[in-house]
Amino acid sequence: MKKPVSVFLSYASADRRLCELLWADLKVATRADAAYDITLWSMDENLLAGDDFDSEIRGGLDASDLGVFAVSHAMLCSDYIQRVELGHFLDSGKLLVPALLTNINAYADLRGLRPKQVYGWNDDYEACRSRAARRKWATGLAEELHRVLVERSAR
Numbered sequence: 001m002k003k004p005v006s007v008f009l010s011y012a013s014a015d016r017r018l019c020e021l022l023w024a025d026l027k028v029a030t031r032a033d034a035a036y037d038i039t040l041w042s043m044d045e046n047l048l049a050g051d052d053f054d055s056e057i058r059g060g061l062d063a064s065d066l067g068v069f070a071v072s073h074a075m076l077c078s079d080y081i082q083r084v085e086l087g088h089f090l091d092s093g094k095l096l097v098p099a100l101l102t103n104i105n106a107y108a109d110l111r112g113l114r115p116k117q118v119y120g121w122n123d124d125y126e127a128c129r130s131r132a133a134r135r136k137w138a139t140g141l142a143e144e145l146h147r148v149l150v151e152r153s154a155r
Helices: 013-031 053-063 079-092 131-154
Strands: 003-010 036-041 066-071 095-100
Touching (some): 003 013, 003 053, 003 079, 013 131, 036 131, 066 079, 066 131
Parallel strands (some): 003 066
8 A cells, every 4th residue: 555645836827838738648657556545736737716815825735745846046046935835844844855947056045055955956947848758756855855755764
């Protein structure tokens, strides 16, 4: 029996189109995991018109086992992501996987992520030009999520 895992997907609204591609590929790649039944929680798929945005986001954060943060300049500049979403993971000690969505300034303030290993640090998702390269990147991220879950559960 596969162990259920809820993954909170965080991204800046300015990165929505790029993240839609990434999340779709990640969803397919994580479904194939033999050990974990991974459910992805994203704002686009879980919020409906008229929902209380803040309440629903906080509910998704509370229910999550792990967070994936799509790192970009827009994400680093989002007050809400920094204060609420990233703050939740940094303060709670829950598993956190930053993934480099776009190339960022080498001197950018990583808002608490500096000591964290960032997936794709030398090869951001946006730099993947072909569909095959994007799928390969997302599959690598899915494998990293699996590895993080296995390593953390062994501690």
